[in-house]
Amino acid sequence: MRAVVIEAPGQISVQTVPDPEPGPNDVIVRVGACGLCGSDLRILDGKSPIVTFPVVPGHELAGEIAEVGADVRGVRIGDRVAADPSLPCMRCAPCRRGQPNLCRDFGVIGATTAGAFAEYVRVPSQNIFLLPDALDYSLAALAEPFACVVHGIERVAPRPGHALLIVGAGAIGLMLLQVALRSGAATVAIAEPHPGRRQAAMRFGATSVHASAAEACGERGDGFDCVIDATGVPAAIEDGLRAVAAGGTLLLFGVASADEVVAMSPYRIYRDEIRILGSMSVAHAMPAAIALLTSGAVDLDGIVTHTFGLDGFEDAVSLLRSGTTLKAQAMPGQTGVAGRPSR
Secondary structure, three states, rough: OEEEEEOOOOOOEEEEEEOOOOOOOEEEEEEEEEOHHHHHHHHOOOOOOOOOOOEOOOOOEEEEEEEEEEOOOOOOOOEEEEEEEEEEOOOOOOHOOHHHHHHHOOOOOOOOOOOEEEEEEEHHHHHHEEEOOOHHHHHHHHHHHHHHHHHHHHHOOOOOOOOOEEEEEHHHHHHHHHHHOOOOEEEEEEEEEOOHHHHHHHHHHOOOOEEOOOHHHHHHHOOOOEEOOOOOOOOHHHHHHOEEEEEEEEEOOOOOOOOOOOOOOHHHHHHOOOOOEEEEOOOOOHHHHHHHHOOOOOOOOOOEEEEEEEHHHHHHHHHHOOOOOOOOEEEOHHHHHHEEOOO
């Protein structure tokens, strides 16, 4: 089969590699769509602490079961599925207490095993979720990042009437916006330096948009009950923390590099009783995410702005780095890169 291979940081090629074979408890999925994520850029840049090179990247996947392992029950060839790419050890203390997303030996399809920027991918059968026929592969491939978003909003638990600020209006920021708007929050503002993404945030229903968290906080005055950082950029996190109201919460959702640090005032955190939370991966949110996508309770039309064939992977990476795409998805049968109409 054909697959994108990252041989080492910065080294990308499209190769013919052996077709994956299922273990007794695995399925082989014929990839229908796979989203390009900031995590894939960190792998490409050599900044992922868990990746094993060479690797076929890609973890936001949906497709059709092409083969099942000997011990797999409850699914069959032809079933349409999305997948949770998490590969927890299920032996460490967090796994044993029901928090596999906090696994001490966490693995991920597309980082520690071959991923879905390929024609086929091997997935443990316990990681797949059946899809209704009405959910196409492009939307279904958003289930994994959307599940991360659902888990993040569950972590911060906004109350009715709260004022929220989301820092960053990429694909994740806009998904966070969609769930936050349905959480009972009175206002959901966006801070985003890119003008096109600010416009997208208004189309997706933001109460207000601002070029920075400082600007948003200056206009509001008292700060925000909850600030969610969707960037992972230390300077943006620091600005977001300054925008948190007394008694409020900062949620770190975006992924920073492991060696990056931020400056903060311990006295202010003490004096204003500010909570700082993290949100890691999917946890148990895949079923809820698929249900929300299927029901139409959230509107993600327009999140996917480009599609690409495997040969267009490098061009899609360039688009993501430049900020000119919200979400690009691989369609293995396609060639090149194609834009989708904006909403």
